[in-house]
Amino acid sequence: MSVICVIGTGYVGLVTGTCLADMGNTVTCIDIIQEKIDRLKQGILPIYEPGLEEMVERNVQAGRLNFSTSYSEGLADSEFIFIAVNTPTGNHQGSADMRYVESAARSIAEHLDHYAIVINKSTVPVGSGDVVSRVIRNNLKNENAGFAVVSNPEFLREGAAIRDCQNPDRIVLGSSEPEAAHKVAHLYLQLRAPFVITDLYTAEMIKYASNAFLATKISFINEIAQVCERLGADVKQVSVGMGYDKRIGHAFLDAGLGYGGSCFPKDVRALAYMADEAGLHPQMLHAVMDINHDQRRLIISKLNNLLGSLRNTTIGILGLAFKPNTDDMREAPAVDIIRWVISQGASVRVYDPVAKETGRAALERENINLEHVTFCSDAYGVADQADALVVVTEWNEFKSLNMQRIHDAMRRPVLVDGRNVYEPSEMDRYGFIYRGMGRATNPAPSILPSSDSSTEVSDELVQESLIASES
Ligand SMILES: NC(=O)c1ccc[n+]([C@@H]2O[C@H](COP(=O)([O-])OP(=O)(O)OC[C@H]3O[C@@H](n4cnc5c(N)ncnc54)[C@H](O)[C@@H]3O)[C@@H](O)[C@H]2O)c1
Numbered sequence: 001m002s003v004i005c006v007i008g009t010g011y012v013g014l015v016t017g018t019c020l021a022d023m024g025n026t027v028t029c030i031d032i033i034q035e036k037i038d039r040l041k042q043g044i045l046p047i048y049e050p051g052l053e054e055m056v057e058r059n060v061q062a063g064r065l066n067f068s069t070s071y072s073e074g075l076a077d078s079e080f081i082f083i084a085v086n087t088p089t090g091n092h093q094g095s096a097d098m099r100y101v102e103s104a105a106r107s108i109a110e111h112l113d114h115y116a117i118v119i120n121k122s123t124v125p126v127g128s129g130d131v132v133s134r135v136i137r138n139n140l141k142n143e144n145a146g147f148a149v150v151s152n153p154e155f156l157r158e159g160a161a162i163r164d165c166q167n168p169d170r171i172v173l174g175s176s177e178p179e180a181a182h183k184v185a186h187l188y189l190q191l192r193a194p195f196v197i198t199d200l201y202t203a204e205m206i207k208y209a210s211n212a213f214l215a216t217k218i219s220f221i222n223e224i225a226q227v228c229e230r231l232g233a234d235v236k237q238v239s240v241g242m243g244y245d246k247r248i249g250h251a252f253l254d255a256g257l258g259y260g261g262s263c264f265p266k267d268v269r270a271l272a273y274m275a276d277e278a279g280l281h282p283q284m285l286h287a288v289m290d291i292n293h294d295q296r297r298l299i300i301s302k303l304n305n306l307l308g309s310l311r312n313t314t315i316g317i318l319g320l321a322f323k324p325n326t327d328d329m330r331e332a333p334a335v336d337i338i339r340w341v342i343s344q345g346a347s348v349r350v351y352d353p354v355a356k357e358t359g360r361a362a363l364e365r366e367n368i369n370l371e372h373v374t375f376c377s378d379a380y381g382v383a384d385q386a387d388a389l390v391v392v393t394e395w396n397e398f399k400s401l402n403m404q405r406i407h408d409a410m411r412r413p414v415l416v417d418g419r420n421v422y423e424p425s426e427m428d429r430y431g432f433i434y435r436g437m438g439r440a441t442n443p444a445p446s447i448l449p450s451s452d453s454s455t456e457v458s459d460e461l462v463q464e465s466l467i468a469s470e471s
Pocket of ligand 1: 086
């Protein structure tokens with residue numbers, strides 16, 4: 001078992017550090033935010049992630065997991081030093097801001113007094129491994145210090161972070177020193193995942209290419225959704241039908257409000273910037289970003305079409321977090337949608353099962369006038385006297401609401417389902433004026449009672465319908 005330091009105790013650092021401790025290693029997670037570390041020492045987590053709190057507690061009690069703001073404490077005896085700090089969009093046309101990574105590298109150099117492998121988990125532009133090497137080398141203070149840099153991009157998803165960390169689809173390791181990459185591979189051996197061992201630049205690129213591909217899938221199906229809506233097809237069934245093709249797959253094929261969060265938006269931007277800077281014209285990446293931006297705006301045009309005008313209306317917003325099972329508000333569609341409806345003269349009633357504090361903080365940060373926002377304690381409160389309800393985040397809780405009660409509480413029964421959580425025909429029966437994303441308003445008769453139950457359609461039923469369509 002190894003002694004490990006994780007620098008940056010956010011979503012990736014805290015989850016990675018905790019999982020490494022759970023595997024039997026001794027881990028110190030460090031951060032520059034004193035309050036974050038103080039709270040972690042009291043067992044208060046800075047993020048919501050299912051299962052994480054218990055896992056942190058278990059490993060702290062076992063003496064395998066510690067928190068500190070001190071680099072000298074964190075680095076002492078560490079064989080492996082993970083960098084997991086934030087790399088947000090910088091102020092230059094979408095490029096990644098490397099300030100935090102470089103500062104972490106400088107702090108490593110100042111405190112390192114032995115040989116260690118520095119592993120970069122942050123998502124960083126191609127070539128950053130060399131930058132980290134250079135910064136450390138130029139700032140080393142102790143003559144006994146030595147290091148190798150390995151790129152080990154992270155692929156976990158918020159909301160399923162522990163599962164992803166413990167069962168990764170693959171582990172990517174890139175280094176100009178293959179021996180160092182193999183030592184890191186040993187750290188992960190018990191995870192039984194395939195290893196992809198490459199040079200530094202390739203490993204860094206694998207992360208950007210993967211995120212850009214997933215974002216492309218989302219923008220693709222969102223474009224198809226708009227075509228479906230215009231032509232009277234139902235995108236939910238289109239994706240079910242497409243997804244069964246193993247070459248396509250079901251994942252990331254749900255039409256909706258587009259991608260948000262702390263990764264896809266900034267990573268697609270950063271990749272496009274890198275390609276632009278290299279003298280290329282990354283047309284597809286720019287189209288992916290444009291479609292994603294327009295997707296949120298569709299909500300506003302749907303509301304205007306249905307209500308005539310938003311002036312003096314009350315719009316209910318179900319969900320604030322950028323996706324379910326997280327309280328992360330970074331680049332969440334809810335923020336744009338709330339800003340736009342308020343700017344058109346509406347007030348909003350909002351509810352999110354988890355993103356309460358982070359939701360309020362995000363709206364404040366974006367200078368949204370909270371006088372026009374009422375925070376409710378449940379979805380029924382949001383519906384109360386609302387002129388329209390917009391589903392922004394597909395929390396499970398919203399799938400099992402008493403829709404009759406929701407309908408009866410509203411001033412006007414307009415339901416704009418930004419995540420295609422509900423079935424149009426069912427909402428019709430409750431009396432809602434329902435609009436989904438790419439859903440036929442009056443869906444054509446189908447052999448599938450609903451897209452979700454399509455897997456249960458028997459061969460006989462398919463045969464029957466084929467015969468019927470032939471005759
Ligand atoms: N969040 C995700 O789902 C996810 C998934 C895969 C990869 N990533 C990548 O992982 C990296 C981290 O993302 P995150 O979401 O965990 O960020 P985060 O903002 O949640 O956490 C980063 C932490 O690093 C700390 N920090 C910054 N500079 C520091 C320094 N010099 N020394 C010590 N601590 C420092 C910050 O205070 C913060 O607590 C990013 O590059 C991101 O793109 C994120």
